[in-house]
Amino acid sequence: MTIKTAQFIKGIIGSDEILKDGRKQIAFIGRSNVGKSSVINSLVNKKGFVRSGSMPGRTKQMDFFLINEDFYFVDLPGYGYAQLSEDQRVKLKKMMLWYLFEDKNPTRKVVLIIDAEVGPKDMDLEVLDMLKLYELNVIIVANKSDKIKKSEIIKRLAILQGQFPEFNVILYSTKTNEGREQLWEELLL
Secondary structure (H helix, E strand, O other): OOOOOEEEEEEEOOOOHHHHOOOEEEEEEEEOOOOHHHHHHHHHOOOOOOOOOOOOOOOOOEEEEEEOOOEEEEEOOOEOOOOOOHHHHHHHHHHHHHHHHHOOOOOEEEEEEEEOOOOOOHHHHHHHHHHHHOOOEEEEEEEOHHHOOHHHHHHHHHHHHHHOOOOOEEEOOOOOOOOHHHHHHHHHO
């Protein structure tokens, strides 16, 4: 995929006209610090395009990025161990649930990012169950695959594929761009 333009449009926390402009939306979701922003940076081939940090919980809104004037990447806040107050965590959870399950947008895909080395956590599996229940178009990306020994990579992929039998799991590395072309193929289907 050739990226001609990629720009941040806005961050939202609720209903907004951007949700209804007819463009396809590709939402990136996963635990805090799993690399959602880094995967987007890798896909558009621009370091620092989406701000990320080593501290969990940096993203606190739904950030919309217009790609090639054609579709949006939507960077959602991470779930899990973000260092936020209980009130802030509840607000983020409600916002994401509303976006994913109540705002009916037929042009949406969801990229669920898990840690390839750690594997899915209970919260990842709960989120995936909800995504399946609502029949959303889901792509599973196992990020940080560069942290796995080369001799273990095939075994790790088999384990992940066994955990997600109805999905094609894409091993991904933002450092080496492993899986980048495969993910683009899935996104453009």
